[in-house]
Amino acid sequence: MLEREDLDVDGVPVAVLRMAHGPVNAMDLELCQALAERFRALATDPARAVVLTGSDRAFSAGVDLKRCLADGEPYVARFLPALCEAFRAAFELPKPLVAAVNGHAIAGGCVLAACADTVLMAEGSARIGVPEVRVGVPFPRIALEVLTAAVGERVARELVTGAQTHLPERAARLGLVHEVVPAAELSVRAAAVAAEAAAAVPADTFAMTKRQLHRACLERVDRYADEDAPVARLWTAQLADGWVQRYLRSVTGR
Template sequence: MIEVDVTDGIGVVRLAHGKVNALDLELCRAIEETLRDLDAGPARAVVLTGTGRAFSAGVDLARIVEGGAGYVDDYLPALTGAFRAVFEAGKPVVAAVNGHAIAGGCVLAAACDHRVMAAGTGTIGVPELYVGVPFPAVALEIMEYALGPVAARRAILDGRNHTAAEALAHGFVDELAEPGELLDRALAVAGRLATAVPADVLRHTKRQLRGDADDRREGEATTARLWRTAAADGRIEAFMARTVGSRRSSPGGSPPPAAG
């Protein structure tokens, strides 16, 4: 259902559930459990990808119809839990969108910090409204976070699935890669984020980015604490040595701008 490998300290989570990785109750619960465990464990970052021709084709509608109201009552909290586990992870999470990412599959990708999509025949979009069901609140939150309010509104009301080139143009993904290079590129981005940014700073900043105004105000004490830590533990000095020192040693180099 889910395959997890660790490459250079990065947890590669591969959805391997049926032909198109449809999001049923069991897969949603497995996604949440896996992402929460990786976020709490020693992995430096996470790459989320699929198998075959699909990243995920979204909600398993056949199970919804078959299970009826009782299944829905169990399913919606599990779906929300899967979305939140990806979205709330404090470590870098990079999507390697290997194929179709439709509806809930698109939301899962959008919940990641960076999205690399394979150039090819895969499509991505959020046609939930045209299925006749509303978005869970967290899905709307994620789409607005990923696309911005105007583009999210357009994508949600339009409901169209986009090619890889269109997805890049509209902001559904951050970059494209050849299919054979997709995973390597996602691992490279995840590794850079995990290495270049201190883990505590990244976790706090991700919370700020996805939080509302109250969350941001409550986080100011943490911001101050992390600045104090950075001032004392050498990370700012190391940054200055890499940038200021290298520019001063370059012939004709101009003074660098202040960072901060």
């Protein structure tokens, strides 16, 4: 589900986490729980920096909507908090985090990448973006805050309401991706960027600065916790009334 490789990059220990969870690393309850647990553990791990990447043709295609449809309201009630905890644990990591987007990063996969301090994406035809409103479901507050922190309020609004996915070059122009890299060089480049970030600043100074930069976002997440219940109700309603199923058919043909 989550594979770890430890690298020494010019004397800097870097942990590489690779999602290996089905063909497209769909975010289900178990993957979200594993991500949250691993990122919390990495906060006190000897690794000075972290790279998060995917496997095969996807970074992550986002939420496992088929699982949500199959398991219904009881599953959604457990899944949404786990999804939010995965985002928060990645966003709060007090070390440099680099997302090496090796393939499609859609919806929750895009938000997970945006949790990183630096986002690198492989050249090619993979797409990144947040089409949630077209799926029919609202964003949890943490997802909106992460996107706003990553690209600013105006672009975040464009991404969310436009509900489009973007090729790497367009994503870079939007600020969603910091650098587009040849696919064969992505892993090495991501590890180098992570190590450079860790070596450039004392670890405690980096942690404090990151905490300051993210503080207002996380305070809003906590302040608007009353959104959680209506968000969950809308997820359940749209799953039940066929909107999500119709969306899946439109993109998969099945």
